[in-house]
Amino acid sequence: VAIEMLSAAADLGTALKGFAAIGHNAALGLAPVGHGDGWIEYRMEWRSELTGDPERLLIAPGAIYSLLDTTCSLTPWAKLGRFAPSPTLDLRVDYLRPPRPLASLVARGECHLTTEHLAFMRGVAHEGDPTDPVAICTGTFMFVDLKP
């Protein structure tokens, strides 16, 4: 029902807010930052629940993976101009360096190409400066008709 409601959302910005309020995305505390032709951005505020290392206060690798997965899986909409559910087929994340203590992260997803069935994506997670990334990713997503 939630997916259908969001599919009918008038614009991408509204839909990105809606997706951020669901399940795991809500637990991550995601908030949309912006979107354009073939790209979207989500922000993940630092919270203690997202850390992996209690002493160093760093956001956990798993949470960074989730941020990039959510971002890249919704980016095809920004390319297509309509909502087409696209679960992850495969996703590789490279952890370039640890995030800074207490740092919030921004992820940007970009679409290389969409075909009838597939979307080829790349993404980057950073602390505000995209030229100084924490993690980068490459993934393939598949358009499907999701049944509830």
Place this chain on the structure above:
Amino acid sequence: MNAFANLLAIRTALDEAGAPICEMTPGDTAMGRPSAMHGGAIATLIEQAGRAAVLKALGNGGDQPTPAITLVSMTVDYLRAGPMRDCRARGDIVKIGGRVANIAAQAWAEDPTKPFAAARLTFLITR
């Protein structure tokens, strides 16, 4: 166990052969869409299982301090939707050397021969 793994109700256990595995009872914090787990929750379960496998392989170093293990990369293949039911993940050592550990991992619900995700992980070991 880290706070993010706790948020997803991930815990470490031993399988019947005594090898470390990770278990998760997915709740709302792990849900991606109705009736399916989020890919990132699955990846986190797998990462914790991989980390447990590396720690087990490194063993107890006696007087040596435990090495730090850092995730360098993780690639997850999503084979089918991850069900919102109790599930497990296991990491197997492909190779472990002085500086790098290569892990193959998978996650499943009822039947380990029908995994819903398979992954490769690379960890850096620093002593």
